[in-house]
Structures are given as structure tokens and as C-alpha cells.
Amino acid sequence: MASTHDQLEAGGWAGAAWWVIVFTALTVLFIKYVICIILEAIWWKPMRIVRKMQSQGIKARPYQLLGGDFPEMMKLVKAAQSETMTTISHDIVPRILPCLGPWCASLGTSHVFWQGTAAPTLTVMDPEMVKDIMSTKSSCFHRASLEKKVLLEFIGKNILTIEDDEWTHHRRIINSTFNIEKLKGMLGAMVTSTDKMIKRWATVDQLQEDSCFEVEVCEEFYKLAMDIFSRTSFGNAHKQSKKFGRFQVELKKLVMSPSHLVWTIVIPGYRILPTPNNRHINRIKRNMNRILDEIIRVRLQRAESGKLRDYGNDLLGCLLYESEAGDHETKGRKKLSINDVIHECHALLFAGHDSTANLLTWTIMLLSLHPQWQERARKEVLEICNGKPIDDEKLRGFKILTMILQEVLRLYPAVADLTRVAVKNTTIQGWSIPEGLQVWVPILQIHRDPEQWGADALEFRPDRFAGGVSKACKNSHSYIPFSCGQRTCVGQTFAMMEAKVALSMILQRFSFQLSSKYKHGPTTKGALHPEFGMPVIFHKLTSFENKD
Numbered sequence: 001m002a003s004t005h006d007q008l009e010a011g012g013w014a015g016a017a018w019w020v021i022v023f024t025a026l027t028v029l030f031i032k033y034v035i036c037i038i039l040e041a042i043w044w045k046p047m048r049i050v051r052k053m054q055s056q057g058i059k060a061r062p063y064q065l066l067g068g069d070f071p072e073m074m075k076l077v078k079a080a081q082s083e084t085m086t087t088i089s090h091d092i093v094p095r096i097l098p099c100l101g102p103w104c105a106s107l108g109t110s111h112v113f114w115q116g117t118a119a120p121t122l123t124v125m126d127p128e129m130v131k132d133i134m135s136t137k138s139s140c141f142h143r144a145s146l147e148k149k150v151l152l153e154f155i156g157k158n159i160l161t162i163e164d165d166e167w168t169h170h171r172r173i174i175n176s177t178f179n180i181e182k183l184k185g186m187l188g189a190m191v192t193s194t195d196k197m198i199k200r201w202a203t204v205d206q207l208q209e210d211s212c213f214e215v216e217v218c219e220e221f222y223k224l225a226m227d228i229f230s231r232t233s234f235g236n237a238h239k240q241s242k243k244f245g246r247f248q249v250e251l252k253k254l255v256m257s258p259s260h261l262v263w264t265i266v267i268p269g270y271r272i273l274p275t276p277n278n279r280h281i282n283r284i285k286r287n288m289n290r291i292l293d294e295i296i297r298v299r300l301q302r303a304e305s306g307k308l309r310d311y312g313n314d315l316l317g318c319l320l321y322e323s324e325a326g327d328h329e330t331k332g333r334k335k336l337s338i339n340d341v342i343h344e345c346h347a348l349l350f351a352g353h354d355s356t357a358n359l360l361t362w363t364i365m366l367l368s369l370h371p372q373w374q375e376r377a378r379k380e381v382l383e384i385c386n387g388k389p390i391d392d393e394k395l396r397g398f399k400i401l402t403m404i405l406q407e408v409l410r411l412y413p414a415v416a417d418l419t420r421v422a423v424k425n426t427t428i429q430g431w432s433i434p435e436g437l438q439v440w441v442p443i444l445q446i447h448r449d450p451e452q453w454g455a456d457a458l459e460f461r462p463d464r465f466a467g468g469v470s471k472a473c474k475n476s477h478s479y480i481p482f483s484c485g486q487r488t489c490v491g492q493t494f495a496m497m498e499a500k501v502a503l504s505m506i507l508q509r510f511s512f513q514l515s516s517k518y519k520h521g522p523t524t525k526g527a528l529h530p531e532f533g534m535p536v537i538f539h540k541l542t543s544f545e546n547k548d
């Protein structure tokens, strides 16, 4: 007969075995559950989405699990951009978006491709569909998750990366910092920065005997745009803030480098690994935040000690006024935190710096290639300014210059394409769009569609804008250099003002032509820009010298 001790031991073993069975069953269930979640995310759901699109007659590229079509796209871009173009042609879609032509030819204009793992993406070129995505049904679409992930890592949580109510709140505040009265107040800073740049060129001029000299305008316009951003955003602290800007340029190169992008896409959590690149990125971010913290601390102290009546009229001052530091009544509206202010400064510099610099660069290229338009623009500027300083009213009078800038933005828009993701099931123009489907809008191609723009779509013809955008193309949603709808560019008036100030001051003083060293090679590592720079020969105009 078993002793009490033996009975207890047998009971203990039975209990333990029972627990082992329960634990094993739960572990198996848990593993199955995790596997199902992963399969749902990377296989079942994307395949369901594609089947839904195929059932509506849309063809799709076959699914590659690792990275989707991304590796193929990178390979084609590398091949297309490995050499300069033999002629200065504006037919740059095969170079910038090399997949588009072949995929449209084999699958149709609206087709599905894979913009990364589990990212089925519908190509959208129909202007009415663009209108639905960006305006009419914009609440059904968010910024695509990969783009958001890269931007979040790069510039943090701000207007570019937030959605819904939080975005509405930030957008309202930022809109108010760009209202027309505030912009008029920034005109002086734009003139000062451009004047500084031109005086720097004049020093080069003095070294030359025939009063013509060569300038790498790409570099110069990056510096100009940074100087204008620093003055209009940070007023007195503009020298300090330029350091912040230089760090952001360095950061952009690191974060946007193809190898970093590939690792970020392929390995979840890659950013927290202590790789040399990641450590470098973190160091730069710390330095940038330190600079902004210091600028804000000084600004707040000065406001408290009464040296400034408020926080100032520059962009930072406007954001601080709307932050928890501002002591005005907000009628229940939430205020920005100081951290929000810092992140919005990152966003504005990121979105506004190279986009505007490149608008100027491409304009100089196109006016060099079309001297008759350069002459027409100069004539207009000289007539309106007549040697007097530029003001808001004169800017509004520049009709030819406006048409030229519109045409430059059509042929060389800073943002070549946009991606959104459907966050709920919806319909656009009769198509059923399932939640999770991405939509890709190739702005560069839409701006060249002969159906919309006519047979001369690849030519530089500013006069097509003489009657405004609505007369220039069949459907005004075929012209979206600043995007459109709710999330249209918040800085577009600022950018156009900056471009007009700089160009009008340059046109009055110099004529220009492309240097024979120029090699045509547009690329999109960041904004659409000339990969091999843009050397330009400037000739001093004697007429302006006399007026000086």
C-alpha cells in the first residue's frame, strides 16, 4: 500500500504534468496566433486586396514577398540614372520613374504594383481620381506608412506625419503663420538674403576682366533658401539656426541613402540597432534639438523680461504664441507643446528648403535655354521695378514671371510623386478601393500627359498659363506641383514670393546662360534636382550699374 508521502508525490507529478500540457497548448495557440497575424499582414490581406482590384479588371504585378517591387524599382532607377542625358530634354519620366512606362505598357495605365512588402499600390493618373483622393474623399486616405515611417524617423511627429484631428489642429496654427500679412512682413528678409548673395557674386565679378563669371547656382540657391528660411523663421537667431539647417541637410543624406532605406524596410526595428549609421543619425538629432532648445530658451527669456513685447513676428514667434508658453486665451483650443514647436520647425525646414532652392535652379536653366523668355521676364521686371525696391504690390504685377514659374513647376516639380493609403473602404470614380490599398500619383507624368496638355506637353511654353491653370490644361487637377486639397502645400505662397524676389533681383542685374560644363541629369534623392549641379555664366548688365 502506497505511503501518504508517495500519494502526495504522485499527485504533485500529475498536477505538474497537467500544467505542462496547458502551458504547451497555450504556447502552441499563441505561436499559431502570431503566425496568423504575420500571414494576414504580409500575405492574406495583400492578396485579398489585389484580388479585389483584379475582379474590377485591373492587372497586377506578381507579388514578391521580400520588399515587393522595391528592389526592382531601385535597380531600374540606378540603371536609368547611371549616365547623364545626351541632350537637354524635358522627357525625364524614363529617368526618374523608369518603371512607369514599361508597367503601363504591359498592365495598363491603372495597374497594381508592390511599393514594398505587403504594399499593393494602384497607379493613379486620372485627374478626377486625383481630386477624389486629395480633396473629396481625403478623409479616407492617409500618408503611406513607409513614407511616414521614414519621415517620423527623420523629422519626428509634426504636420507632415500626423493625421485627422491632430493634423487639423497643427495645420490651422501653421496656416495662420503663413497668412498674407505675415508673409508681407517677411519680404524684407527675402530681399536682404538675395542682396547678400548677389554681393557675393559681385566679388567673383571683380576678379574677372570681361565682367562675366561662372556660378554653381545649385549650391548658391541652397544657401539662399537656407538664409531666407533662417531669417524668416528665427529672426535674430538666424546665424545659429543655419547650423541647425546644415545638420538637417546632413541628416537627410544619411536617412535617405538607398542602403539605409533598404535596411529600414527589410528589418523591423533596424533603427534601434547601434550601427555606425544609426549612431551618427542620433548624434545629429541631439545636436539639432540642442540648437533649437537654446534658440527657444533665449526667445522665451526675452519675452518674459519684456525685451520683446511678444515672441516676435517670425515663424518661431508665431508658433510660440500658439504654444503653452503663450498666455493668451485659446477658448478651449489645445495649445502646442514646446516639443511640438521644435518638431514643426524641423518639418518647415524639411519641406521648404530644397524644394524652393530647386525651383530657382530649374528656372535659371530654362531661362538660359530660352533667352527670349529671359528677355521678356527682364523687360517686365525692369518696367515694374524701375530701379526701386521690391514690395508686395510689385510682386503681384509680375505676370510673365508667374507664368514662367508655373511652367517650371510643371516640367520640374520638386515632388515627383505622392503616395497615400486607404484607411477605410471607399469608392473613387466607380472603382472600389479596399482599406489597405495604396494609391500612387506620379505628378511628373501627369504634368506631361499630352491628353491634358496637348502635343507640346514636353516643351517649355510659359504662355500656356496666360489664362490661368484652368485654361492651360483640360482638367486643373492635372497640375499639382503643390499637391491639392486639404494637404496642399502650406508654404506655396511663401515659396512663390521667395522665387519672385530672387529672380527679379537677378534678372535686373545679370543676363545668364548655361556653362558648357553643364550635364543634364535630373534625379530625386530628396527634391527633384540636377545630380551634377548647374554651372551658369552670368554677364553683368550695364543698365542696372548706371541706376545703382
Ligand code: HEM
Residues within 6 Å of the ligand: 159, 160, 171, 347, 348, 349, 351, 352, 353, 355, 356, 359, 413, 414, 415, 418, 419, 480, 481, 482, 483, 486, 487, 488, 489, 490, 491, 492, 494, 495
Ligand atoms: C517650390 C517650392 C515647394 C514645392 C514644389 C512644394 C510642394 C509640396 C507638395 C507637393 C506637398 C504635398 C506633399 C505630400 O502630401 O506628400 C507639400 C506639402 C507641404 N509643404 Fe511644400 N512645397 C514647396 C515649398 C514649401 C515651403 C517654402 C514650405 C514652408 C516653409 C513648405 C511646407 C510644406 C508643408 C508643411 C507641407 C505639409 C502640409 C500638410 O501635410 O498639411 N513647402 N509641399
